Amino acid sequence: MRLRELACLFAALVCAPAIATAQTSSMYSNLANPSIGMNALFTGQAARSLNQAYGLGFDEAEISLISVVDPYWTFTSNIVFVGDGSVDPEEVWVRSTNIPGIQLKLGKIRGTFGKHGLLHTHAFPFIQGPIVMANTIGDEGFKDPGVEAAWLTPLPWFSELTGGVYQAIEADDEHPLDFGSTRHDNIPFLGHFKNQFDLNDATTLELGQSLLQGRGTDGFVHAAYGADVTVRNVPARNSNRRGWILQGEYLQKGSTVDGTHIREADGGYASLQYRMSQVWWMGVRGEQARDSFTDFLVDDTGAPIAGKVNRVSANIAWTPSEFSFVRLEYSHAQADAGNGIRPNDDRVMIQLSYTIGYHPAHAY
C-alpha cells in the first residue's frame, strides 16, 4: 500500500512539469485573434490600342483583419499587396458600437461618397471602373485619413446623413482632387445623404447625393459632387438565384475661382446587372466622361490627353461558389474625333477572383 502511494507521488512529480507546460503554453492567448481573410485578383487583357503585351496579370491580394477592440469599438483593416510590388494600407479604421443613432468611423477610411466609390476592387460590377471615377474622386473612391459620423435619422424609412472631415492631401495619381492647401482652415469635408425605400417585397429604391470639398494648392476651393440612383430586385423566394440591379450615377469635379465655378471633369454611367441563376450573372453598362483621361487616350508623344469618352461594356460572370468567380468582359470606347492617336478602343478582359478565410458580406 505504501509502495503504491509512493509510486503515485513519484508519477505526480514527474508529470507535473508536463501538465504545467501544457497549461502555460497558451500564455499568449489566440482566442481573441481577429477574423482573417484574403482575396486575390488576377486580370488578363487584350487591347490593340494599348502598348502592352496581352496576358494574365496579378492585380492585387487583399488581406483583411476584422475584430472587436472592446465594448466600444470594432477594428477593420484591408492591406493590399499590389501587382507592382507595393503595399497599400487601403483601409485601417475603427467604428463605434455604442452611440445611439450614430456610427462614428475614424482612421484611413473609404469616404462615403456616391455608390461605386464604396466598392472594393473585387466587388466592382465590371472589371473596369467607370472612367469618371478616376477623373473625379479616385478610381477606387476617396480613401483618405479622416473622421466620419453617419446619423440614422428618425424618419420612418432608412434615411442616413453622413458628415466627414479628412486630412488635406494634394493631387496625385490616387487623388484627382487637389486638397493640398497648407492653410490652417483647410479641412476637406464630405456630406452624404442616402435614402432607401422598399417599393415592394423584392424591390428597393435608393437615392444618394454627395459633396466633397476642400482647398487646393492653388488656394482655390475644389469640390466633387455626386448623385446616384439604384433600383434593386431580389426575389425573396429566389434570393440566391435571381435578381437585378439597375444603377445610375453622375459625378462632377470642379473648382471655384473668383466666385466662378469651373467644371473640370464630369460624367456618369448607367448599368444593369442581371442574375440568371445561382452561378451566372451578366451585365451591360453605358457611360460617358467629359474632359477626362483614360489609358488609351494619348497624343503622338504618348502623353495622356483629356477628352470626351463614350464607352459600352458587357460582361458575363461564373460564380461557382460565394468564394470565387471568373468573368469575361468586352468594352468598346470612342473618344472625341481628333483627340489622341487612337480614338477608339476595343478590349477583351478576363478576371479571376479567389477568397479564403473570413470575408465580410458586401453592403447591399
Added chain:
Amino acid sequence: MKFPLKCMLPLMTLGLLAAVPALADLKVATSLTDLASVAQFVGGKHVTSQSLCRGYEDPHFVPAKPSLMKAIQHADVFVSTGLELDTGWLPLVLPGSRNPRIQAGTKGFVDASQGIDVLEKPVGTVSRAEGDIHPLGNPHYYADPKNLVIVAHHLARVFSQLDPVNAADYEANARAFDERMETSLAKWEKQMAPYKGASVVTYHRNFDYFAERFGLKLFGTVEPKPGIPPSPRHITELAAAMKQAGVKVVVYQPYYSADASNEVAKRAGGTAVEIATEVGGVPGATDVFTKFDVLVSSVAGALAGK
C-alpha cells in the same frame, strides 16, 4: 436661396411621429420567423416581435437591406439563430442599426442556439472543399419541436432579466409553451409513427433535426455539397441511387429550386414536396405549432404516397 422651412416642417414632424416606437414593454427582433413566433408566445402581451427573414426566404441569403437596419433601430432584444446561420448578413445589419442595446455581447443580444444539442458538428479539419459548411454544426435546429422549447425557456430568462416587472408572466408563458408543445409533439409523433425508418431526400441539410426527431433516414441531398447547385450528373446519379433503394420522396423548401427537386423525383419515380421548415414558409404555417401541423401532414402525406 431661402430654405423652404414652411414646407419641410410638417413633413419632418410627420416623419418623427411615424418613427415613435410602438408601446410595448419589449420590442423583439429575430433572424428567423420561428424565433419571432416563440418570442411572441413567451412574451405575450408584453412583447412585440418581428423577424427580419421571411419564412419563404433562404435564411442563409437574406439581403442586408438598409430597411432591415431601420427596422431594428429601436429594438430592445435581438435573437440570432446562432451557429453562423445569419453570418452572411447580420454583421452588416446589426451595426447598421446604430442600436447599442442589441449589439453582440450586450444583454439585448441573444444567441438562440445556446443549450441546443447541435447535430453534425464537424470533426477534424473544416474545409470549404466540402462546400459552404457550417463550422459550428448544423444550424437548422428549429426543425425539431423540442429545440423550440429550449429556446422558449432561454427567451423567458432573457425577457425576465430585461423586464423584471413581468418576469412571472414570461416564466408562466414559457411553461405553457412547453406543455402545449409536449401535447402537440405526441400528436405529431403518432402521425409520423407509421413512417419510422423511411428514407427521404432533401434539397439541403436543413431537415436533419426533423428526421432525427421522427425517426426518418436521410438518403441524400439534391445539392451535392452545401451551397453548391446540383450538376446534371449529380441529379442522374442521385435519382439512380434512389430508384435502386426504393426512395420515393424528395422534400425542398420554398426558397430552393423546385425544378431540380422535381427532376430528381421524376427520374426516381417518386414525388417532390414543397415543405416549410420555417414559420410563414407555406400558407397555413402561421406560428410554430401550425408550422409543424402543416410540415408533419406534408411529409406523412408524401411518405404515404398521397
